Amino acid sequence: DHITAVSAIARQAGLHNWNACLDMSGIGDDPFVIEQLAEQYAVFSRVTPLQKKLLVQALQKKGHAVAMSGDGVNDMLALKEADCSIAIAQGSDAVKQMSQIVLLDSDFSALPMILKEGRRVVNNATRVAGVFFIKTIYSILLSVLCIVMNLPFPFIPIQITLIDLAIEAFPSFLTMLEPDHRKVNGDFLSTVLRNALPNAIAIVYSFLAIEFMSDGFSIRYDEAVTMMYVCVAVISMLAVYHSSRPLNRLRTLICICMTAGFILAILLFHNLLHITLLSFRLLILTAILALSAILVRQILMLLLPWIPGLRPQPNNARQHSLS
Structure with missing residues (x-):
């Protein structure tokens, strides 16, 4: 024209x-x-x-x-x-x-809603994937360690199923349809790995710490497995809390129900889950190990942005234009 x-x-x-x-x-x-x-x-x-x-x-x-x-x-x-x-x-x-x-x-007036819907899907999928990738990464790392150290894999399928259901699937399912119209920044895979890797490494750290402490503290194998399982649950729930920020009423309620539901399932079905009720001494030791794993997680979260390929992109890294 x-x-x-x-x-x-x-x-x-x-x-x-x-x-x-x-x-x-x-x-x-x-x-x-x-x-x-x-x-x-x-x-x-x-x-x-x-x-x-x-x-x-x-x-x-x-x-x-x-x-x-x-x-x-x-x-x-x-x-x-x-x-x-x-x-x-x-x-x-x-x-x-x-x-x-x-x-x-x-009608071109539909385009803003199309853009918002796309942002909602991408942002929510990225947030949820950051939690689901934790299990994938630590499962691979633990499998390699168990082969190298000639140890049995510490968890059985039904134990992982409870974590999948209560900690990963339940919060993700209820928050996937939430509106999230923030501008999409960064690459999907690097963002997901940046969110999942510190948690997975912290879980591997807790596994190694308990393995090396078992003999010195006279910890039976079933007790060691329970301690590892608690550390996995704590780190995984912490990842859900982190991914739910900023908290609103729905996300706060979901986090409370997730925590209460998991604890209730452990208490009611510990025999089915092959979970041993720990003594007070081991509960204190487990709490200390979980706190140290959280500290490892926080340190890794500070260090990961310095690793090439995992650095978060600035908000203006990709500009969206209409030609």
């Missing part, structure tokens, strides 16, 4: 830099030139299909996540290149087939 019309529409749409406009009819297809123009201007008119694609690539090269909307075949190159491609129902069939999102009523 004509640059005057495009600029006026951008102004009505609320674009802050509506007057930073450029007619692309006199601009060639040089990627370097278009990359410079993409940083200087916000509104473009008379854009060819190839120039649209080059604009998307230029924005992506600068670290932007680019959404592209279109309705005709002249938009297909840019739609294919964009991080998120959006078509309208009144557009061509080819465009609707290749786009990731199709607005069935051709």
Whole structure:
């Protein structure tokens, strides 16, 4: 469209830099030139299909996540290149087939809700995965240690099932549908590992500490397993508390029910779970070990951001743009 019309529409749409406009009819297809123009201007008119694609690539090269909307075949190159491609129902069939999102009523006012829903899913999935990955990591590490040290794996399936149900699944299921419209920052896997790794290593530390202390404190095997199990539960619940921040009424109630439910299950079904009721001396020792494991966890949480690949990205690391 004509640059005057495009600029006026951008102004009505609320674009802050509506007057930073450029007619692309006199601009060639040089990627370097278009990359410079993409940083200087916000509104473009008379854009060819190839120039649209080059604009998307230029924005992506600068670290932007680019959404592209279109309705005709002249938009297909840019739609294919964009991080998120959006078509309208009144557009061509080819465009609707290749786009990731199709607005069935051709109403762009639905896009803010689409963005919020995507953020809710990604943020909640990342938060929950940080708890679920703890068991995966410490199970692998404990299996390797048991093989190297020629020791039996300390836990049986029904014990892990209780942790899965009461500590992992119950809080996650009830909080997955909570609204969370914060901007998505960082990579999923590195964020999850950064949240899960300190807890898993703290659990492995408690396992090694109890193994080395068993002989000196005359701790039977079944008592040692119970002490390890309590440490696993404490660290796992602490991870749930941490992932639930900031606390609201629902999350506070869930954390209380999780803690009370797990303790009640231990007291009522300790025979089924093969859990031994500990003496007062061993309870004190278990509490000291759990506190030391929490200290190890906190130290690791301070050190992990210094490890390449696990550093949290700043809030402005990835900017979200609409082209």
